[in-house]
Amino acid sequence: MLARxxxxxxxxxxxxxxxxxxxxxxxxxxxxxxxxxxFYRTAAAAHEAGLRACKRCLPDAVPGSPEWDLDDDLAARxxxxxxxxxxxxxxxxxxxxxxGYTPRHLTRVLTxxxxxx
Numbered sequence: 368m369l370a371r372x373x374x375x376x377x378x379x380x381x382x383x384x385x386x387x388x389x390x391x392x393x394x395x396x397x398x399x400x401x402x403x404x405x406f407y408r409t410a411a412a413a414h415e416a417g418l419r420a421c422k423r424c425l426p427d428a429v430p431g432s433p434e435w436d437l438d439d440d441l442a443a444r445x446x447x448x449x450x451x452x453x454x455x456x457x458x459x460x461x462x463x464x465x466x467g468y469t470p471r472h473l474t475r476v477l478t479x480x481x482x483x484x
Contacts, residue, residue: 371394378392380410382405
């Protein structure tokens with residue numbers, strides 16, 4: 368959990384009772400104090416315990432779905448639109464607008480996922 372290792376996503380869910388939130392092991396949020404943590408086998412079990420899903424890591428998402436890896440999905444959608452010629456017609460701001468993000472965030476995600484903005 369402290370290593371934020373994505374290999375454990377889907378293996379267990381971390382429930383933080385002091386905040387009332389449950390997360391994936393790879394969640395980028397600040398790690399909780401160990402005394403506030405309970406481990407659950409599934410997101411449904413954490414939900415049954417009265418916790419709500421983290422809005423940063425989306426632990427309710429199914430592995431392999433677009434919601435599971437939002438940055439990868441965004442990069443893939445951007446590349447499809449770039450191949451269709453959106454950047455030539457509307458520029459990067461137009462591409463970002465079509466995807467529902469700011470140009471700055473789109474550039475940040477593309478640089479992280481693909482190595483170039």
